[in-house]
Amino acid sequence: MKIRNSSQKRIPVSQPTLTAEDKAAVLNCLDLNYVSGDSPAVATFEENFAMVTGRKYGIAVANGSAALDVVLHGLNLEIGDEVIVPSFTIASCLFAILRTGAKPVFVDVEEETWNMSIDTILPKVTESTRAILVVHIYGLSVDMDPILQLGQERSIEIIEDSAEAHGVSYKGKSCGSFGLASTFSFYANKAITSGEGGMVLTDEVELAKRIRSLRNLSFAAPPARRFVHEEIGWNIRLSSMQAALGNSQLKRLPEIVNEKREIGLKYHRSLANCDGLRMQLTETDYSKNMYWVVGVVLDKTINTQIVMSKLSDKGIDTRPFFYPLHKQPLLKKYQLDVQESLPTSELIGSQGFYLPSFLGLSEDDIGYICGELVESLV
Numbered sequence: 001m002k003i004r005n006s007s008q009k010r011i012p013v014s015q016p017t018l019t020a021e022d023k024a025a026v027l028n029c030l031d032l033n034y035v036s037g038d039s040p041a042v043a044t045f046e047e048n049f050a051m052v053t054g055r056k057y058g059i060a061v062a063n064g065s066a067a068l069d070v071v072l073h074g075l076n077l078e079i080g081d082e083v084i085v086p087s088f089t090i091a092s093c094l095f096a097i098l099r100t101g102a103k104p105v106f107v108d109v110e111e112e113t114w115n116m117s118i119d120t121i122l123p124k125v126t127e128s129t130r131a132i133l134v135v136h137i138y139g140l141s142v143d144m145d146p147i148l149q150l151g152q153e154r155s156i157e158i159i160e161d162s163a164e165a166h167g168v169s170y171k172g173k174s175c176g177s178f179g180l181a182s183t184f185s186f187y188a189n190k191a192i193t194s195g196e197g198g199m200v201l202t203d204e205v206e207l208a209k210r211i212r213s214l215r216n217l218s219f220a221a222p223p224a225r226r227f228v229h230e231e232i233g234w235n236i237r238l239s240s241m242q243a244a245l246g247n248s249q250l251k252r253l254p255e256i257v258n259e260k261r262e263i264g265l266k267y268h269r270s271l272a273n274c275d276g277l278r279m280q281l282t283e284t285d286y287s288k289n290m291y292w293v294v295g296v297v298l299d300k301t302i303n304t305q306i307v308m309s310k311l312s313d314k315g316i317d318t319r320p321f322f323y324p325l326h327k328q329p330l331l332k333k334y335q336l337d338v339q340e341s342l343p344t345s346e347l348i349g350s351q352g353f354y355l356p357s358f359l360g361l362s363e364d365d366i367g368y369i370c371g372e373l374v375e376s377l378v
Helices: 020-031 040-053 064-073 091-100 118-124 144-154 205-214 240-250 253-271 304-313 329-334 343-351 363-376
Strands: 057-061 082-086 103-107 129-135 157-161 181-185 198-202 277-279 294-298 352-355
Touching (some): 020 240, 040 240, 064 091, 064 129, 064 157, 064 181, 064 205, 082 118, 103 118, 118 144, 129 144, 240 253, 253 277, 253 363, 294 343, 304 352, 304 363, 343 352
Parallel strands (some): 082 103, 082 129, 129 157
Antiparallel strands (some): 057 198, 277 294, 294 352
16 A cells, blocks of 8 residues: 655546647637637537537537536426436436426436436336436446337437446447437546536437527527527537637547546456445446446445545545435425435445546555555444
């Protein structure tokens, strides 16, 4: 185990890696006076990201949450419609559903993948189910084929939240290429970052046109008069500088994914024989984990908060896992607070946290983190 002295910096949970090429791309935008969301840099990022992911159309927006908002709004959901969503995911998914007036229907996740599955979804499907929001958790793909088949058989729209799955493949096809539409985030801790930022991808031309309008205050398309609006829109464009940064980072996506996966595998090897904790699968028969984050779930007998505090005292930053959506206090305002137990989401939501994982994290630091983690469990 590596010993760190008091003069060494804390190890953050994540940090972006910005190259000279990234900075040059942003400066080039400024030199060309491209600063707004209406510039060649944005269009180039949209085209390149759609191509890399295997979609026809990309629509860049301000962040991943905004991407979810406009996609679900584009479904024309009504009061009484239901949208199935995993309880173990970011609250943005819940907020986007609630803002449409539809009802979120929460499903549990699997113990080994931490993902929703056809087995957790099927019992919650009703005649009112309009959409399934599929979320790939922490860099490991959901098993998509059975869910896509269900959607086709029952006329249920499948929306992919791939914010945590940049560069991840499902049976050789990119996550984000399935269903009606998919969403991405480019926040600072994502594999590809533009600081803030998000993207909607789809193969449907009319949906793409509508989302382009919605992201820009729903301005009427030429030759109609500007400032005449037929529906409420958002002001959620991505700036040129952000697009330039994202496009530069996108060129390194394969090497970023490989390095992130190797970091995750190093953690796995170091913690393989550690009693009292378990980790997400390294791979399944349909996908390999790219480890957007490296998470651990502790036994019920261990106080997670105390362990995280001990690690903090040693200069190691951590973050708790997502708090289950079906337990969120705001549900009371929507008369949705009476929910059945979803035991796996509740367990990993209370006993899970993630460890530092970013490009450039050294093998010595991983050894130090693992050593301190093991000692904190005693």
